[in-house]
Amino acid sequence: MRKKDEVRKFLMIPVLVITSFFLMIPSSRGAEWVLGTKLSYESNVFRSMDNEKGDTIFSAYAAYDRSPSGETRLDWSLRSVISGSLYSSESDFNSVTGTISPGISIHLNPSWRLNVAPYFRGKAVSDSEQSSTAWGTRATLTQKWNSRFYSGEYYNYTDSNAEEDVYSYCENAVGAFAGVNWTQAFFTEIGYEYAHGDSFVSTARSHNSGHGQGHGKGRNHGGGHGRGSHKGFSSAFNKLVIKDTVDRHSYGINVGYSFSKSLLGALEYTYSSESGSVGSVVNHSALVGLEYRF
Known part of the structure; x- marks a missing residue:
């Protein structure tokens, strides 16, 4: 019975997202449907301190996106997304995610805009211990300096509750980005993000810090978002996984090209490093x- 309750919990938000799609089929001004695919590579999918392993991931998503029209000072936004990810080697990480995010947009002046959007997310992972529900808020301030140059700053809060506490986390993140529209079709963008909060690492070595090793697949002592290191063995990682409080720095570059009004292509690269009391x-x-919009 407990397993059925878990399945209902993790599928609740994706079901709500699907329902919202049907409710909003009568399109409002500024609303678009979006279909997209991504092929990506991660150099350290195990989040390992001592034995990095990379993998290729194929992702696809469908979204309903209602953006502010820009014609009024106060407007609203709404984005609902369903996505799926398949890993080339590590099938335990395959997942389906549903997210819904309503928001309020305020034009502070003709060039500055503030958008505040809470969000709710449900994620079902093949390794069910990583399945989670999450909520959070994102506030973004953007500036359009002229027809070419733009920039922005944001704050993001996330509270994610996974089936096993070692994968649960609370995080505060701040970031900034700047971009150039070289032509009507081609743009480049750079960004930086600093985040502080809970995370986890994996290691093939035994580790003596924390609150003692749990038993079973990812089991640990302690619950909730307690501070300190919780740890346990994960069969999905085939390693010891350890929860810690970390600081993370991420640097990214994004290149985009619009092949038409509806079809957009993008190339992205991100380098991230995080460190805590357990390691880095x-x-x-x-x-x-x-991405195709219609």
């Missing part, structure tokens, strides 16, 4: 994506 983790991520 580095990851390189690269992706190519296509």
